[in-house]
Amino acid sequence: MIYFFRALSAEQLKLKRSLAMWMVLIAPLAVCFLYLMIMLKTPESYYGPSAWEGEIKSILSMWSVMMLPLYITLETALTANSEHNNQIWKYLYALPIPRWSIFSAKWVMNLFLVLSSSVVCFILTIGAGIVMRYVFPETGFVHNFPWTYALTVNGKVFLASLFIISIHTWISLNWKNIIIAIGSGMVAAVGNLTIMMSEKWGAIFPWTLPFYAYAVEDVNLIQIYAIALGGSLLFAIFGSFWLSKKQIF
Amino acid sequence: MENHHEWIIQTNQLSRNFGKVSAVNRINLEVPAGSVYGFLGPNGAGKTTTIRMLLGLIHPTFGSIKMFGHDLEPQNWQYLKQIGTMVESPSLYPNLTGRENMEVTRRLIGLPKSNIDMALDNVNMLQAANRLVKEYSMGMRQRLGLALALINQPTLLILDEPTNGLDPAGIQEMRDMIRELPKKNGVTVFLSSHLLSEVEQTASHIGIIHEGHMLFQGSLENLRSERNPILHLGSDHPERAAELLKQSGWKVRQNGKPGLLVEVNGNSDVAFINRKLNQANINVFQLTVQQPSLEDTFLQLTTIKK
Numbered sequence: 375m376i377y378f379f380r381a382l383s384a385e386q387l388k389l390k391r392s393l394a395m396w397m398v399l400i401a402p403l404a405v406c407f408l409y410l411m412i413m414l415k416t417p418e419s420y421y422g423p424s425a426w427e428g429e430i431k432s433i434l435s436m437w438s439v440m441m442l443p444l445y446i447t448l449e450t451a452l453t454a455n456s457e458h459n460n461q462i463w464k465y466l467y468a469l470p471i472p473r474w475s476i477f478s479a480k481w482v483m484n485l486f487l488v489l490s491s492s493v494v495c496f497i498l499t500i501g502a503g504i505v506m507r508y509v510f511p512e513t514g515f516v517h518n519f520p521w522t523y524a525l526t527v528n529g530k531v532f533l534a535s536l537f538i539i540s541i542h543t544w545i546s547l548n549w550k551n552i553i554i555a556i557g558s559g560m561v562a563a564v565g566n567l568t569i570m571m572s573e574k575w576g577a578i579f580p581w582t583l584p585f586y587a588y589a590v591e592d593v594n595l596i597q598i599y600a601i602a603l604g605g606s607l608l609f610a611i612f613g614s615f616w617l618s619k620k621q622i623f
Numbered sequence: 624m625e626n627h628h629e630w631i632i633q634t635n636q637l638s639r640n641f642g643k644v645s646a647v648n649r650i651n652l653e654v655p656a657g658s659v660y661g662f663l664g665p666n667g668a669g670k671t672t673t674i675r676m677l678l679g680l681i682h683p684t685f686g687s688i689k690m691f692g693h694d695l696e697p698q699n700w701q702y703l704k705q706i707g708t709m710v711e712s713p714s715l716y717p718n719l720t721g722r723e724n725m726e727v728t729r730r731l732i733g734l735p736k737s738n739i740d741m742a743l744d745n746v747n748m749l750q751a752a753n754r755l756v757k758e759y760s761m762g763m764r765q766r767l768g769l770a771l772a773l774i775n776q777p778t779l780l781i782l783d784e785p786t787n788g789l790d791p792a793g794i795q796e797m798r799d800m801i802r803e804l805p806k807k808n809g810v811t812v813f814l815s816s817h818l819l820s821e822v823e824q825t826a827s828h829i830g831i832i833h834e835g836h837m838l839f840q841g842s843l844e845n846l847r848s849e850r851n852p853i854l855h856l857g858s859d860h861p862e863r864a865a866e867l868l869k870q871s872g873w874k875v876r877q878n879g880k881p882g883l884l885v886e887v888n889g890n891s892d893v894a895f896i897n898r899k900l901n902q903a904n905i906n907v908f909q910l911t912v913q914q915p916s917l918e919d920t921f922l923q924l925t926t927i928k929k
Contacts, residue, residue: 376733380730380731380732380733381731383730384727384728384730384731387719387723387726387727387730388716388719388727390718390719390723391718391719391755392718456716456718460714460715460716460717461711461712461714462714462716464675464678464680464710464711464714465708465709465710465714465771466714466731467678467679467680468678468679468680468703468706468708468710469703469728469731469732470700470701470702470703470704470706470732470775471700471731471732472700473700618698621680621681621682622675622680622681623675623680623681
């Protein structure tokens with residue numbers, strides 16, 4: 375276990391001054407800023423007492439359906455590319471450390487990056503509502519912020535995204551060509567838009583799970599979490615095993 | 624003759640194929656402890672493939688490896704604790720400073736912080752350590768790569784083409800550092816290169832590989848004593864002369880000029896060649912015997928023994 379914590383500590387240092395670190399702020403900021411613009415244009419839609427819930431749900435829709443899958447694709451590609459681009463693998467694999475520790479640390483760091491951006495998205499959601507409260511005091515944003523609801527739905531989205539993180543961590547570490555990492559994420563994100571319409575497939579397709587976890591009623595949440603968490607863990611173990619066996623040419 | 628326990632690296636029939644291509648073919652490396660072993664060969668000879676097998680980055684198709692007297696098992700990475708490495712270009716994160724790059728490795732291996740300054744000092748990089756690597760020159764990157772290889776105070780240093788991309792001053796500086804390592808730190812150095820001058824000026828032992836085959840292995844003295852003198856031969860029909868001599872079994876090379884280079888054993892061979900060419904109505908105007916340089920020997924080994 376000591377090897378894992380050492381590798382994690384090294385991963386944390388590698389993020390310094392990296393684009394991956396900036397993306398933690400940029401991705402949620404883009405979504406929340408865009409939605410704030412929409413709210414400022416149509417304040418009348420937020421006159422009721424459920425203004426906060428409406429805002430949270432709308433931002434989460436933009437986040438979970440489009441931005442989150444693309445963000446995960448980009449972050450995993452960026453963290454893996456710092457190894458691919460600088461030809462680090464031959465050096466890392468010649469160090470006296472077990473290879474699984476490299477994959478597992480990278481996986482946990484990717485989870486942390488997605489969790490961090492989810493927290494930033496949560497904070498910016500509150501910020502956008504506060505801006506509305508001051509610009510349009512007649513809207514429902516004067517009511518108290520629904521902490522329990524907001525934390526619950528954001529938590530669901532994050533948990534349901536774990537499977538995608540594992541898949542993309544493996545893809546981006548396994549293939550040096552960033553086109554494969556980015557391309558697979560884009561195809562999945564577009565597929566997401568189609569598959570989410572199908573109740574049958576939407577509840578099992580990894581990329582639609584974040585949306586289904588909080589937005590679709592009468593959905594079997596246990597099944598969703600079983601797929602997301604179980605799939606994530608199994609894929610992480612598979613990825614770790616796969617990359618440990620990999621030869622570095 | 625060295626004792627077998629003194630081999631830091633020993634391979635037995637080590638081979639690696641890529642599809643139908645044999646990149647490394649049954650080589651038996653024997654690297655003595657405390658030596659600077661120059662692993663010499665032209666580009667594509669199999670040097671990097673051999674190094675990757677020694678480090679466990681790729682698996683041999685056939686044969687075995689002993690490191691520090693122990694058989695190398697797949698997935699056994701513990702032996703790497705005694706090895707420092709730089710394979711081809713140095714592996715650096717450009718968004719980090721030199722010191723931070725060292726810190727990444729220090730954290731991964733779990734070394735004391737003092738090892739960073741020690742390794743940086745060894746390669747004269749303490750001053751520039753706090754600058755971002757993306758601002759480094761090629762020479763500074765190579766030196767930092769060497770510092771990374773030294774951070775765990777290895778007993779064996781494996782360097783693959785360490786002077787690649789360096790200017791003449793950088794090459795000289797790198798050579799001096801490598802030469803000093805066995806004396807200063809007690810490190811055995813396994814150094815691959817396609818540059819004869821680099822190996823000649825740095826190594827105490829030498830292995831020559833060509834097209835996956837080991838052509839020579841031993842000390843520089845052994846190599847020098849094995850070399851045949853070279854006859855520089857000038858004639859009015861160099862093509863005919865070359866053909867005639869080759870037909871008679873002589874090892875002949877052309878040096879790009881009208882002259883020929885012929886591997887001979889002594890003056891009696893020179894007289895015989897002169898007579899033979901005269902009998903064939905070829906006029907000889909130059910016959911000079913010289914002890915071959917390492918470059919001549921390398922060419923003898925790689926072009927004639929092929």
